[in-house]
Amino acid sequence: MRKDTVLRGSLAAALMGFCILTVTSGEARRVHDPDTTTKVRTERGAEVEEKPDFRMRIDALIKEAEKANAVAAEKPLFSVPQTLSEYDTAIIGTPLASQEQCVDYLLSVNPYPAISVTPRELVAYYYEEGAREGIRPDVAFAQALKETGFFRYGGTVTPDQNNYCGLGTTSATVKGxxxxxxxxxVRAHIQHLLAYASTREPMQPVVDPRYSLVRNVYGTNTLGHWQDLNGRWAVPGDSYGQSILSMFRAILHK
Structure with missing residues (x-):
């Protein structure tokens, strides 16, 4: 019995040793619990209340680290040339037109587009997906306007397909x-443009059903300009790329 009592006393003392901090300044003692407000009693008998700021500091550091990681993840792992002129015909680049200009131009031609989201949301998707892959989103949106007739459709593709560029529509009887x-x-549209313009794989999992087909055909070759899509994206499409660029410039001057 005595041995058990001594053993229990030793264990209790050891546990207390982990929990009690000896504070040299003022010779204070307290139980350290960062989640609760504690009181420190000094030898002078005064009680000092401490706020649980330790956990708050840790949480703040974690949030800062998460924010830094998110910013780093958004930065492309490749170089994208900045588009400086409306007469630049490259597929890869940065936008010149604003999202607001894209929305305004669409609604000026068709106030009631047959789309499953708002015009503002659709344009935002083009800018998000385009920035991720280095594809010019304003010109890609102009291509969507051309392909869908300003989202009036009326051809083989129907609004419920969310297919804005005629992907897989190889004839008048194939809906795509x-x-x-x-x-x-939108992501599939941007990835299809990337398949023509670059050998680099998309940043997101491939959703374009014809991405591999294009890459297998072109191998190490690429099409760098919108007019290079003539007779390829659209057949015969003699001035297909030029008409897209013309529509883009109309957006830019809206």
């Missing part, structure tokens, strides 16, 4: 690809 959401449809 269906996409579950508007953003996935």
């Amino acid at each position: 690809a269906y996409f579950a959401t508007s953003q996935i449809g």
